Amino acid sequence: xxxxxxxxxxxxxxxxxxxxxxxxxxxxxxxxxxxxxxxxxxxxxxxxxxxxxxxxxxxxxxxxxxxxxxxxxxxxx
Numbered sequence: 001x002x003x004x005x006x007x008x009x010x011x012x013x014x015x016x017x018x019x020x021x022x023x024x025x026x027x028x029x030x031x032x033x034x035x036x037x038x039x040x041x042x043x044x045x046x047x048x049x050x051x052x053x054x055x056x057x058x059x060x061x062x063x064x065x066x067x068x069x070x071x072x073x074x075x076x077x
Contacts, residue, residue: 005030008045008055016054019066
């Protein structure tokens with residue numbers, strides 16, 4: 001069973017790039033919400049109290065920053 005993964009990122013965020021590359025390497029499909037290009041994504045993220053990226057949602061769980069161990073745990077990798 002694949003879990004829904006959403007990555008809030010920006011164009012200038014190195015940790016965002018690393019997180020997306022890691023998910024791709026592991027074969028995990030994800031939806032990217034780029035706050036640099038998508039004003040609605042920026043508003044959504046800020047409304048949830050986050051001011052920085054990456055913010056990664058795995059189903060209803062949230063990871064702020066790029067945390068491989070937590071990603072692996074939530075994704076069952």
